[in-house]
Amino acid sequence: MKNKDVQKKRKPLFLPSVLSFLVLLIAAAVFGVVRYFLLTGDGATSREALFRVLWETVPALAVLLAFGLVMLILLAASVVRPLKKMRTSASRIAERVEHHEPAVAVAGAGCVGALSQTLEEEEKELSALLARVAQQTDEQVTEREKRRAALAVCAAAVPERIDLAALTYGVHTCTLHSSSVGADLCDGFALDDRRMCVAIGDVWERGLPAALFSAWLLRGLREQMHKGRSPAAALSALNKLAYERGDxxxxxxxxxxxxxxxxxxxxxxxxxxxxxxxxxxxGFLRMRAGTPLGLYADAEFTDETFALRPGQGLIAYTDGVVNAFNGREYFGYDRLLSAVGEHFGNALKTDGVAEDIALAAKDFGALKEDDCAVLALFFPAGAHRLLAPELSELEKMRELLEHWLHEDPRKKNIELACEEIFTNIVNHAGAKTIRIGCEREENSLIIRFTDDGEPFNPLQAENGEKDFYSYAEGGMGMTIIRRIAGEIFYRTQQNQNVLTVRFPVIKGI
Amino acid sequence: MEIGKTTDGNAVMLSLSGWLDALSAPALAAAVGEVGETCDLVLDLEGLEYLSSMGLREIVRAQRKMSQKGSFTVVRVPQTVADVLRMTGLYGRLNILS
Structure with a gap:
């Protein structure tokens, strides 16, 4: 066994030595042959040449071989001996372990004993830790599930897709949920073709029960308002229901x-x-505070009125906005007013105002405890109308444009561009409702088409030169629109297609 | 939109007045449909106040229909209608007599 092992160890050294020896021999032979022919070429006899070659080669070879041997011996001393030593040590250790020799075992007993003791302790700690982790995970999973359920209820209660009628009046909402889902409620819906109802509130609870109560309230409010009640009457009825059944x-x-x-x-x-x-x-809307719903059976609510001027809007919010806390200060009412001033811009920019304000509060301080909801209602300084996706509605659209544009010299062209856009939507988008809104901005006229059909960007439709007769299949509409309009923008917003066309002061054909 | 029809031998003249838009385009399509492929069709646009792409489409369809065996001419094009034709690059493509 031992010899075999040693042989095995030598094998890697043996092969290179033989190989280098062979290489030396071949090199010497080649040198000899070349030298022989060179010498005979110089006129030496073959005998002289042979002696000369041997005289030159053999001593050199002998010196090289001696050098190689010395190197091999040195290599063996530096590599093989330590290896052998290691092997011997290893087998000695193995023997000791096998026979439980005390020299090793004494130290081992202490170490292993201590180790196993530590392991036992660690195992206990680990089990406890695992149990804690498992428990925490369970709790977290439950919390997560609860939050998910609450969010699902919130989502179901407040349709993410505010109906088109609501968008007609520039209603935009944004709700940012905190970790505990405070169930802020926020809604906007059309009562008829000219009245729009908005509502915002905050349930004094957290999580799933709050979300459910919020959903119940919103449904109740819609019911009351669609019955034709005034806001105060609706709140009265809801208060009574909440007081009796709200637990x-x-x-x-x-x-x-x-x-x-x-x-x-x-x-x-x-x-x-x-x-x-x-x-x-x-500034803040002046109003009576009223009483939160569900607290007193005899709470009274009062209807009040305020005349919004064209271009004005209403920004409603929940306490999560003003209570956003950055560690030192609350977001507060002054910052809220500044945020409104900053983000409530012109007609084209109002879309994102709810989100901008909610994010301003969120960026200011983390919403740890409460949800944060913002509702923006805009009373545009123009005209707007809802249209059914039928060509017969063109008349209604023209009526609106005629009324709004009066004697504007661009009237006919604008009507033409609007007809092209309208027929495009009717033919392509599969919309249920189309909204046209007209606004003035300085000297420009802005007409915005919003529809609830499939996402369809007419600007991406083919716009190249066409074969003349292919016009028989249509496709001139976009050409007309592009020629008349100054700027056209398309985007999708809350699942709606929004096409905004700006007609500049002078745009000749 | 109103469509007047005058026939003189093999020639048929359709006189359009009012608004030729998405609503009235089908009426023009029907009127052109009644005309035979071999006649000389003349479209008189003098009374036309408004023209949209749906109307343009029908005019191009009429031109295509008549291009094989008959002829198609557009006459008396008012300025506003001519503007729309130019805007869409069709003015030069149609056979227009002014």
């Missing part, structure tokens, strides 16, 4: 109805924070 739950709620023709805002409040009237200057 002690309470919520603040602000409800307002905007007459889109006159700009009259009729509203009532149930303990919610006063909304901001946004415009060139912004």
């Amino acid at each position: 002690g739950m309470a919520a603040t709620l602000f409800c307002a109805v905007l007459d889109s023709v006159s700009g009259e805002l009729r509203y009532a409040n149930a303990g919610h924070l006063p909304p901001v009237v946004a415009g060139e200057t912004s």
Whole structure:
């Protein structure tokens, strides 16, 4: 066994030595042959040449071989001996372990004993840790599930897709949920073709029960408002129901109805924070505080009115916004007013105002405890109308444009561009409702088409030169629109197609 | 939109007045449909106040229909209608007599 092992160890050294020896021999032979022919070429006899070659080669070879041997010996000393030594040590250790020799075992007993003791302790700690982790995970999973359920209820209660009628009046909402889902409620819906109802509130609870109560309230409010009740009457009815069946739950709620023709805002409040009237200057809407719903059976609510001027809007919010805390200060009402002033811009920019304000509060301080909801309602300084996706509705659209454009010299061209856009939507988008809105911005006219059909970007439609007869299949509409309009923008917003066309002051054909 | 029809031998003249838009385009399509492929069709646009792409489409269809065996001419094009034809690059493509 031992010899075999040693042989095995030598094998890697043996082969290179033989190989280098062979290489030396071949090199010497080649040198000899070449030298022999060179010498005979110089006129030496073959005998002389042979002696000369041998005289030159053999001593050199002998010296090289001697050098090689010395190197091999040195290599063996530096590599093989330590290896052998290691092997011997290893077998000695193995023998000792096999026979439980005390020399090793004494130290081993201490180490291994201590180790096993430590292991036992660690195992205990580990089990405890694992149990804790498992418990925490269970709790976290449950919390996560609860939060998910609450969010699902919130989502179901407030349709993410605010209906087109709501968008007609520039209603935009943004709700940022905190970790505990405070169940803020926020809604906007059309009552008829000129009145729009918005509501915002905050349930005084957290999690799933709050979300359910919020959903129940929103449904109730829609029911009441569609029955033709005034905001105060609706809040009264909801308060009664919440008091009787709400199981002690309470919520603040602000409800307002905007007459889109006159700009009259009729509203009532149930303990919610006063909304901001946004415009060139912004301030808080004056109103009675009212009482949160569900607390007192005899709570009274009052309808109040405010006349919004064209271009003004209403920004309602929940306490999560003003209570956003950065560790030193609250977001507060002053910052809210500044945010409204900053983000409530012109007609084209109002879309994102709710989100911008909510994010401003969120960026200011983390929403640890409460949700943060913002609702923006805009009373545009133009005209707008909802249209069915039928060509017969063209008449209605023209009526609106005629009324709005009066004697504007661009009237016919604008009507033409609008017809092209309208027929495009009717033919391609599969929409259920189309909304046209007209606004003035300085000297430009802005007409915006919003529809709830499939996402369809007419600007990406073919716009190249066409074969003349292919026009028989249509496709001239976009050419016309592009020639008349100054700028055209397309985007999708809350699952709606929004095509905005800006007609500049002078745009010749 | 109103469509007047005058026939003189093999020639048929359709006189359009009012608005030729998405709503009235089908009427023009029907009127052109009644005309035979071999006649000389003349479209008189003098009374036309408004023209949209749906109307343009029908005019191009009429031109295509008549291109094989008959002829197609557009006459008395008002300025506003001519503007739309130029805008869409069709003015030079149609056989227009002014």
